[in-house]
Amino acid sequence: MGMLVPMLEMFQSGDATAQCHSCACVTMLASSESNREAVMVDGVIPLLALAKSYDPKVQQNATWALLHLTQSDWSTRILCEAGAIPVLVLLLQSSDSKVQFHSCTALCNIAAHQEHHPKLLSMGGHFLLKSLLTLMSSTVQKEVLVSEGLLDEIGQLLHRHRSSPVIITHSCKIITDLCSSCMGQQAVMESLCLSGLLCALLSPALSDEILLHVTSHLHHLMTWGPVKSNLSLTITSEQVSRLVKLSGQIQNPQLSYNSVAIICKLEMTEETTQLLRPHYVAMMNYLLVFLKNKDVKFQQLGIVTIFSLKKDGHFSSLLADSELEVQLRKVHAQTEETRRLLQMIQPLSPSSVNP
Structure with a gap:
């Protein structure tokens, strides 16, 4: 008309x-x-x-x-x-x-x-990647990004450009933001995103700064149960070896902490145990460093990791009468002494704190 x-x-x-x-x-x-x-x-x-x-x-x-x-x-x-x-x-x-x-x-x-x-x-x-990152923190509905296959594209990008700091950095942020919903978590597990991030760990060209970024996001992603289970099933012996090596990076404490935290969150299935066993001696060495660290968060992560590894009898036998076990007893004694001293102090009443 x-x-x-x-x-x-x-x-x-x-x-x-x-x-x-x-x-x-x-x-x-x-x-x-x-x-x-x-x-x-x-x-x-x-x-x-x-x-x-x-x-x-x-x-x-x-x-x-x-x-x-x-x-x-x-x-x-x-x-x-x-x-x-x-x-x-x-x-x-x-x-x-x-x-x-x-x-x-x-x-x-x-x-x-x-x-x-x-x-x-x-x-x-x-500019496009930066704009998408800005969009992630907005109020706009993000489920369409998941349903339209954005995570599939990101997973493929990570595999094709596993040595690109820019792609890795932005991809980490987008994956973590989209993983805040059950739909997003499922899409991450069905895509190549997790394997892409794990493969990035193996790139010799990445700086400690980028490795710190990747391990931080992997650790955060593993706080979601389904993602944790999926990663535990898909991680390879080469990737485990890399995490163990990064765990010993004493000159970069946070990178070491993140790497140990990822290992600690792995589900101790028979398959995972087989991947970890060749590294028990090296792991005991850095766990000893963690227990001697004055920062409580390192001590606590060391204790939790030891507890997880003790599910394997082979690790328990190595732990018996080792220097690591001796240090574990020292930490336990120090903790008990701190608890005893705290019991001597009566809790302050709200009125005495805020007269």
Whole structure:
């Protein structure tokens, strides 16, 4: 009926209400595949212009329309050629959750086609990755990122670029943020994300700073039971060896702590025990260092790790009458003495603390 042209003309009216309503009408047209071609001919550039409007309602409808135009390969290609990617990436930083949602979902559809990856990654300063990280802390619903396979893409990136500090650092943050839901945890386990992070540990090119980043996130991920079980089943002997080696990095206490914490959280199944047994002597050496550390958190992690390893009779036999067991008794004696001294002090009443 020729309604599209006057609708598009209203985009330039300068009236936010008229722009908002006409944009909503164009969105409805774009949702139909039979009308999408007509919208693509004259509507892409005006929609991109409205997406940069200062009016949040106009932005919402414009990004909604752009989202509909990413539903097919050919329309997505035209959008990208018209410069949609920079606009959508900038809109990820919008304060409006609907604008964030529409633009992020549109980018997710674009990222599903490998031909567009160079354009997505060509923005300077890793702007797309940084914008996605910013988005993770916003109020926008994130389940669509999981259902659209973002974690699958990240897992593959980690395997292809296991020596890239930038990719590893940003991937760690995204994986951890998306793992906050049961759906996200399941998606992480079904993807290559965990194996990708474990493989990154084996890269000789990574600095201690990046290794510290990876081990911190792996340790955090293992606080979720299903992820912990999955990682315990998939970890390899080479990766266990690497964690044991990193555990002995006394010159980098936090890296050592993180590596021991990961080992401590592994489920002591028969398979895991077989992987750990060749390293018991080395592990006893660094556990001794932990027990001698004045920092209580190191002592506590050492004790918990010893308790976990004692489930294997082979470790228990090595522990008997060893220097590690002697130090364990000393820590126990010191703790008992501290407890006795504390019992001598009556708890202060609230009134005496805050007269």
